[in-house]
Amino acid sequence: MIKRYIGMKDRIYNDIWMRLGILMNWGLCLMFSLLFLSSCKDDFDVDKLQDTPRLVVYCFPTEGDTTLIAVTRSFPVASFKGDIKVQSQQTVNARIIYKVNDVEYPVKRIENLQEARLFSTNTSETYLSRFVGQYYVVGRQKAGDNIDVQVSADGYSSVSASTYIPNRVNIQMGEVRFDEKSSDADSYSRVDKIAATFQDDASTQDYYSVMVKLRQMEGTNRDSLSWVTRAIELSTVGEPLLNKKTKLNDDFGFDDYTFFGNSYIFDDRTINGLSYTLHLEALSAYMHAGEYDDRGTWDKVFGYDYIVELYKMTPEYYRFLKSINDAQSNDWADAGLMQVAPTYSNVKGGFGIVAGYNASISSRHFD
Numbered sequence: 127m128i129k130r131y132i133g134m135k136d137r138i139y140n141d142i143w144m145r146l147g148i149l150m151n152w153g154l155c156l157m158f159s160l161l162f163l164s165s166c167k168d169d170f171d172v173d174k175l176q177d178t179p180r181l182v183v184y185c186f187p188t189e190g191d192t193t194l195i196a197v198t199r200s201f202p203v204a205s206f207k208g209d210i211k212v213q214s215q216q217t218v219n220a221r222i223i224y225k226v227n228d229v230e231y232p233v234k235r236i237e238n239l240q241e242a243r244l245f246s247t248n249t250s251e252t253y254l255s256r257f258v259g260q261y262y263v264v265g266r267q268k269a270g271d272n273i274d275v276q277v278s279a280d281g282y283s284s285v286s287a288s289t290y291i292p293n294r295v296n297i298q299m300g301e302v303r304f305d306e307k308s309s310d311a312d313s314y315s316r317v318d319k320i321a322a323t324f325q326d327d328a329s330t331q332d333y334y335s336v337m338v339k340l341r342q343m344e345g346t347n348r349d350s351l352s353w354v355t356r357a358i359e360l361s362t363v364g365e366p367l368l369n370k371k372t373k374l375n376d377d378f379g380f381d382d383y384t385f386f387g388n389s390y391i392f393d394d395r396t397i398n399g400l401s402y403t404l405h406l407e408a409l410s411a412y413m414h415a416g417e418y419d420d421r422g423t424w425d426k427v428f429g430y431d432y433i434v435e436l437y438k439m440t441p442e443y444y445r446f447l448k449s450i451n452d453a454q455s456n457d458w459a460d461a462g463l464m465q466v467a468p469t470y471s472n473v474k475g476g477f478g479i480v481a482g483y484n485a486s487i488s489s490r491h492f493d
Contacts, residue, residue: 178202181218181285183478186443187273188291188485194245195222195233195261197277200477217259223276224263231265269293275480285476289440292484295334297324297436299488300403305411309364317361317407322434322488328399333444334436335391336368338408341431341489343424351424355433357388361407367392368404370455383455389437391447406434429493436486443481445470 184196197220222233236242242257243249267273271291278284300321308317326332338358345351362368362383368390370383385391414425439447449470471477 181277181282181476183277183473185275185480187267187482189268191266193263218279220277220279222261225274226267226271231263233261233263235261267291269484283475285473287473287480289480289482291482292438294484294486295324295438296486297322297434297488299434299490308361308407310361315409316411317409318411320406321403323403324436325401326394326397326399332394333439333441335389337389337435338406339433340410343428358408358410359388360390361409364407365405386447386450391444429491431489431491433489437483439483440481442472443483446479
């Protein structure tokens with residue numbers, strides 16, 4: 127039931143809602159600015175949307191028995207007044223129909239902080255408050271299921287979206303080499319090099335995201351210790367599937383490509399049907415070296431974990447993340463040399479994303 131997520135899947139579960147929190151605080155502002163202030167190839171009138179608030183829906187179905195749904199609203203750029211951060215966090219009294227293979231599942235609302243605690247091991251009231259007023263679905267889901275979502279609310283046009291849950295692709299962590307020179311000749315950072323292998327399905331066109339996480343004991347003394355897990359930034363030059371570094375950007379002094387939330391997306395265009403080993407260079411060697419803070423000291427006592435998570439995602443999920451990556455990495459547009467593309471959405475009549483995924487985890491403990 128809901129409590130099943132407090133444990134093995136909590137790392138993934140919290141990460142999805144960390145992203146939702148970021149999207150609701152920052153990403154929505156970016157998304158609507160891009161949608162309203164740039165040209166768009168979609169079949170709707172951008173000028174008309176500037177004066178029309180729309181429902182915004184975020185939902186990421188996966189295997190399990192509980193699915194969260196975040197519902198908020200857009201704000202017309204032309205007439206908006208006030209604090210966008212505050213108003214974008216306001217909840218919407220929504221009516222939601224959620225179907226799995228054409229069977230309707232019950233939708234409930236998170237009413238208070240006490241109920242929100244069922245969804246996370248994070249005890250921060252500020253963090254938990256993001257859940258209050260949002261929605262969740264109770265019902266078993268598995269790979270291959272088709273998901274349909276319809277959302278309506280007074281004063282807004284109804285919106286809808288569909289997705290499915292892809293099959294899981296197992297990831298296996300291999301050799302880990304510590305405190306080595308980065309493959310990026312322009313970087314002086316030391317990296318931990320992690321090999322992770324998976325088997326791609328030859329019969330389908332597949333989309334992935336990989337994350338590397340470091341789990342450490344943190345605290346100033348033994349009475350304040352707690353395990354903390356964080357997503358780690360990667361140097362991507364040494365991995366062909368992730369490397370976006372270009373000589374042209376270097377020549378113009380533009381920054382490297384940025385992956386949203388340290389979630390590194392790629393597709394199987396060049397590896398279709400192959401067993402492939404990712405070469406991941408984690409920019410975290412200094413974090414357990416004991417030189418800068420107490421973390422290295424506690425690592426010697428408790429050890430630490432490296433975690434590799436491989437997400438197989440629907441094309442819609444991939445396009446959504448890619449559109450955010452492209453937008454925040456587009457120094458050419460910032461310089462006025464290129465148009466900014468809109469953030470991808472598959473929500474008909476509104477904005478946001480409804481996109482399925484499936485995740486596998488491989489971890490190793492180091493003393």
